[in-house]
Amino acid sequence: MYTHLRRFFTIALIAATCVFNLPARADEPTQHEADKVAQAVNEEEHKIEHKLEEHEAKFNIGEMIMHHIADSHEWEFSHGVSLPLPVILYSEDRGLEVFLSSNFHNEHHEYNGYHLVHGESEQIVPVDEARKIYDFSITKNVASMLISAVILILVFTSVAGWYKNSKGKAPKGFASAMEVIILFIRDEVVKPNVGPKYEKYLPYLLTLFFFILINNIMGLLPGSANLTGNIAVTMTLAVLTFIIVHLNANGNYYKHLLSPPGVPAPLLLIMIPVEIVGVFMKPFSLMVRLFANITAGHIILLSLFGLIFIFQSFVIAPVISLFALFLNFIEIMVAFIQAFIFTLLSSMYIGTAIEEHSHDHGHH
Numbered sequence: 001m002y003t004h005l006r007r008f009f010t011i012a013l014i015a016a017t018c019v020f021n022l023p024a025r026a027d028e029p030t031q032h033e034a035d036k037v038a039q040a041v042n043e044e045e046h047k048i049e050h051k052l053e054e055h056e057a058k059f060n061i062g063e064m065i066m067h068h069i070a071d072s073h074e075w076e077f078s079h080g081v082s083l084p085l086p087v088i089l090y091s092e093d094r095g096l097e098v099f100l101s102s103n104f105h106n107e108h109h110e111y112n113g114y115h116l117v118h119g120e121s122e123q124i125v126p127v128d129e130a131r132k133i134y135d136f137s138i139t140k141n142v143a144s145m146l147i148s149a150v151i152l153i154l155v156f157t158s159v160a161g162w163y164k165n166s167k168g169k170a171p172k173g174f175a176s177a178m179e180v181i182i183l184f185i186r187d188e189v190v191k192p193n194v195g196p197k198y199e200k201y202l203p204y205l206l207t208l209f210f211f212i213l214i215n216n217i218m219g220l221l222p223g224s225a226n227l228t229g230n231i232a233v234t235m236t237l238a239v240l241t242f243i244i245v246h247l248n249a250n251g252n253y254y255k256h257l258l259s260p261p262g263v264p265a266p267l268l269l270i271m272i273p274v275e276i277v278g279v280f281m282k283p284f285s286l287m288v289r290l291f292a293n294i295t296a297g298h299i300i301l302l303s304l305f306g307l308i309f310i311f312q313s314f315v316i317a318p319v320i321s322l323f324a325l326f327l328n329f330i331e332i333m334v335a336f337i338q339a340f341i342f343t344l345l346s347s348m349y350i351g352t353a354i355e356e357h358s359h360d361h362g363h364h
Contacts (some may be wrong), residue, residue: 052339061306069226069298071141073101073122077223085143086126087113088136101137141233144225148214152207185209185343193347194354201350204244208237209343216294216335220328228338229295231287238283241346249353282349286342293338 019215046157076082079283084102091097103111112128117123126133138146155178160176171179190205215227227233257275259268304324 026052039187043219060292061303061310064306065299065302068302069229069295070121071139071225071230073104073124073137073139074118075140075143075223075225085138085140087114088138089124089138090134091126092133140225141227141230144215144218144227145233148211148218148227151214151275155210189340189344190347193344194351197354201244201248204240205343205347205350208241208346209339212237213335213339214289216338217332218337219294219298220331226295226298228290230297231291234287234291235292236288237342241286241349242283245353246348248350250356252356253353282345286345290338290342293334297327297334301327301331 021069073087074082074084084100087097087099087101087103089097097112099111101116104114105117109116113127113131114124114133115127117125122139124133124135124137159175159178162171170176185206186198186202190202194201194205212228215233218224219226219228252263260271260275263271301324304320304327308320311317
């Protein structure tokens, strides 16, 4: 993952070594002096490579990145500082069991007949493989989603309360900032794409925008959860849009889907499957776009911070920190853009499904 960066810094250090080890009388080079320089360069290269290999052995950047972007049964704020989350299990033989994930903090990661498996994703499995359990545990992503839900409720109830108690007055402070965003989504995104019936879908689309935005920004905070970088979450949001589109779609939508106008009958055998595949590709693209952009941003930032621990250099650390800080500001912008794009495309899909094609009668 970081091989190219490592080579870049290695070459840069070797180049610096060459510059500072050039003979004082550069205008009279000799073969003997050139050999000394080449030998010095080779020695420095071997030292740097050996040092990097030692640091890689001590610090596994891949495991660090996966640990931070994956879901977990505890909320780790920093190394050694974590909050255990409740484990909720149900089985036919034992019924409902609730305990804290800190009980798995032992040598074998086992407690009360259950084993916590660490891998690409943490899983709780019974030691007795014949038993079947249902896991309803509050993981880090679930806890983050509950926090974002509480934030959304508090934000919208406070703004609604302000407007209710201050009729006829211009909004101030936080209410004013929220009004700008809400009106932008309504007038520039939902209304033009959904059409005259936009008010019916505005609550869902506003909730969608602010839910994605809040979780995108929360994911950039130190020690936070990677909720919108979890493909199960983005899939759920995409499926919700898919359901709303097809529950509210009119007859014209399905007519154009199953019998595209202007297409010769022999080509319908090709066009109909293509149109049906396109229906499922729309939510798939929503799901993957949000997941990939958020996850990629987190991986890049974590990779940069990991390089500090690999090189362990006072020269490199400030440069990487400044670059990571710049990328963090870019990620804040991406958080807004991804929420905007998801809401915009959802509006377009809903508008396409409920659009009235009054001009069709003229064609027929």
